[in-house]
Amino acid sequence: xxxxxxxxxxxxxxxxxxxxxxxxxxxxxxxxxxxxxxxxxxxxxxxxxxxxxxxxxxxxxxxxxxxxxxxxxxxxxxxxxxxxxxxxxxxxxxxxxxxxxxxxxxxxxxxxxxxxxxxxxxxxxxxxxxxxxxxxxxxxxxxxxxxxxxxxxxxxxxxxxxxxxxxxxxxxxxxxxxxxxxxxxxxxxxxxxxxxxxxxxxxxxxxxxxxxxxxxxxxxxxxxxxxxxxxxxxxxxxxxxxxxxxxxxxxxxxxxxxxxxxxxxxxxxxxxxxxxxxxxxxxxxxxxxxxxxxxxxxxxxxxxxxxxxxxxxxxxxxxxxxxxxxxxxxxxxxxxxxxxxxxxxxxxxxxxxxxxxxxxxxxxxxxxxxxxxxxxxxxxxxxxxxxxxxxxxxxxxxxxxxxxxxxxxxxxxxxxxxxxxxxxxxxxxxxxxxxxxxxxxxxxxx
Numbered sequence: 001x002x003x004x005x006x007x008x009x010x011x012x013x014x015x016x017x018x019x020x021x022x023x024x025x026x027x028x029x030x031x032x033x034x035x036x037x038x039x040x041x042x043x044x045x046x047x048x049x050x051x052x053x054x055x056x057x058x059x060x061x062x063x064x065x066x067x068x069x070x071x072x073x074x075x076x077x078x079x080x081x082x083x084x085x086x087x088x089x090x091x092x093x094x095x096x097x098x099x100x101x102x103x104x105x106x107x108x109x110x111x112x113x114x115x116x117x118x119x120x121x122x123x124x125x126x127x128x129x130x131x132x133x134x135x136x137x138x139x140x141x142x143x144x145x146x147x148x149x150x151x152x153x154x155x156x157x158x159x160x161x162x163x164x165x166x167x168x169x170x171x172x173x174x175x176x177x178x179x180x181x182x183x184x185x186x187x188x189x190x191x192x193x194x195x196x197x198x199x200x201x202x203x204x205x206x207x208x209x210x211x212x213x214x215x216x217x218x219x220x221x222x223x224x225x226x227x228x229x230x231x232x233x234x235x236x237x238x239x240x241x242x243x244x245x246x247x248x249x250x251x252x253x254x255x256x257x258x259x260x261x262x263x264x265x266x267x268x269x270x271x272x273x274x275x276x277x278x279x280x281x282x283x284x285x286x287x288x289x290x291x292x293x294x295x296x297x298x299x300x301x302x303x304x305x306x307x308x309x310x311x312x313x314x315x316x317x318x319x320x321x322x323x324x325x326x327x328x329x330x331x332x333x334x335x336x337x338x339x340x341x342x343x344x345x346x347x348x349x350x351x352x353x354x355x356x357x358x359x360x361x362x363x364x365x366x367x368x369x370x371x372x373x374x375x376x377x378x379x380x381x382x383x384x385x386x387x388x389x390x391x392x393x394x395x396x397x398x399x400x401x402x403x404x405x406x407x408x409x410x411x412x413x414x415x416x417x418x419x420x421x422x423x424x425x426x427x428x429x430x431x432x433x434x435x436x437x438x439x440x441x442x443x444x445x446x
Contacts, residue, residue: 002034002140003442006157007147008126010039010102014330016358017149017173019241023431024171025100027439036101036140038133040126105129123150134160143210145169145442146203151176154203161208169211169442170204172223178354183275201226211441216379218353236438239431240362242334251338258323258339264297265409267371268340270328271359273304276351278373278395282344283313285401286320294409299323299340337366342408346373347380348395356380364389364425369417371404383428389421 005025009018018039025035105126127150134144134156144166146157154170161168177186177196186192204212204226212233214220220235227233260266267286269279279300286296298317300310303326314322328336337343343363347355352375360380363370370390375381381392391404407413 001142001443002036003028003143003145004134004141005035005037005145005147006130006153007037008040008123008149010037010104013039014327015149016238016241017147019330020238020358021147021171022100023239023435024438024442027435028443029099031439031443033443034101036103038103038105038130040122040129041104041106103133105133126150127153127156130156131160134164141166143167143169143442145171147171148174148176152199152203155199158203158206158209162206167208167210168206169209170213171438171442172212172214172219173355175214175219175222175354176200178222179276179351182348182351182354197226204228204231211444213438213441215356215358216353218379219356222353234441236434236441237429238356238358238361239429239434240337240365240425241330241358242337242362242365244334246334246338246366250335254335255339258299260297260299260323260339261295264295264321265341266297266299266339267342267344267405267408268337269298269300269302269310269344270337270340270362271302271357273300273302273306273310275305276348276355277304277306277346277357278348279306279310279344279346280313281373281393281395281398281401282371282405283310283317284398285405287317288398288402290402290406292319294406295321296405296409297321297323299325301325301336302327333362334366337362337368340366340368341414342390342405343368343370344373345370345380346395347375347378349375349378352378360384361425361429364421364429367418367422369408369414369421371401371408373401383424387420387424389417389424 003025005021007017007021009015011018011022021037025037028035106129130153134141144157144161146153146168148154148171151174154168157168157170160166177193177200180186180196181188181193186196204223205228207228209228209231212223212227212231214223214233214235215238216235220233223233255262255266267282273279283298285291286298298314298320299322300307300314301324311324314320314324343359345357345359345363347357356379360370360383364387370384372380372384372390372392373395374392375394376385376392384390384392391407393400393404
């Protein structure tokens with residue numbers, strides 16, 4: 001079959017939705033299917049398109065490889081990374097191993113520092129590009145698979161499958177409009193919510209909807225309420241995206257390069273610090289009287305809407321040791337994750353089932369314990385408690401966070417929990433197994 005995936009991001013962008021999509025797309029190709037990914041041009045944190053690593057392209061340099069696949073006219077012009085010079089719906093097709101066909105639409109660039117209106121315009125230009133491309137190439141697709149960046153790609157997928165007699169499927173990473181309710185953007189019971197839920201139900205509906213894959217049981221339960229009675233939501237966890245194994249010597253060298261002392265216990269937060277995350281409790285706990293004399297370092301690498309709050313809290317903690325850094329390149333990720341002695345993760349309980357942070361999988365694969373701020377009954381909290389690989393503390397309970405951090409100061413505790421994390425990852429977060437599961441679900445189209 002020919003699968004067409006719709007998602008705004010795809011490598012060389014390093015955002016998780018594109019990275020995990022790459023693995024599934026390649027698995028389907030290996031099964032003998034044809035796969036086309038329709039994405040926007042690279043704009044947010046890139047790695048070398050060749051897959052060999054490297055830094056983000058320099059400003060004004062090419063953000064796609066120069067090869068043009070058969071059927072694409074002309075050469076690839078230089079693109080200004082993250083720029084917004086045109087709303088034209090041009091397309092650039094480039095080749096990428098193993099023969100996944102990539103269509104990069106010249107939509108508006110989208111960056112994490114863009115304004116809300118900038119993101120809306122980027123979304124709109126991508127929607128327009130997808131619609132135009134499907135209208136021109138509808139005969140090439142058997143199944144249109146929509147992800148959830150940007151929101152409501154499901155509506156486009158169903159609309160075009162309905163018009164052209166194709167089938168549609170959905171890989172749900174963020175559930176809208178439930179995410180908007182959790183964020184407080186729209187209120188429960190209001191007209192806007194009823195309208196948006198109706199739109200979600202329509203996008204997931206119809207007899208041509210053949211699959212809906214989610215990230216965990218909580219999300220599957222919520223998605224089920226939007227699906228036809230004849231269709232059951234599936235869930236398959238994601239996996240860590242680090243490449244290779246971290247060598248102890250490399251981990252020690254990176255810690256030394258960062259200026260971290262050998263005796264310091266590093267509590268590391270790595271990744272997006274988004275609106276659904278509650279991370280300040282750990283900073284407050286580190287300032288408690290029980291911990292003030294402990295060799296604790298708080299390290300935050302990444303970005304997101306709540307990063308300014310973290311920066312302000314760390315500035316106020318003038319007597320403590322802390323580190324702030326940006327996103328880490330994928331090729332360095334395994335070593336980077338291993339530099340933390342304990343990892344920090346969080347999810348506001350109001351967001352349970354609407355999204356599921358993917359950082360837990362990489363942390364577990366690195367064999368590190370997790371201090372999680374969130375619900376004990378949500379997917380992340382249950383996985384941590386079932387594995388015995390960390391602590392789950394309710395948001396706002398600073399005393400519980402301080403007690404967990406105090407316990408984490410013991411090397412034998414960290415070692416025991418780290419071993420439990422790696423064992424759980426091997427059972428539930430194995431990349432090859434879970435990629436194959438998702439590929440098999442999508443390929444089981446009647």
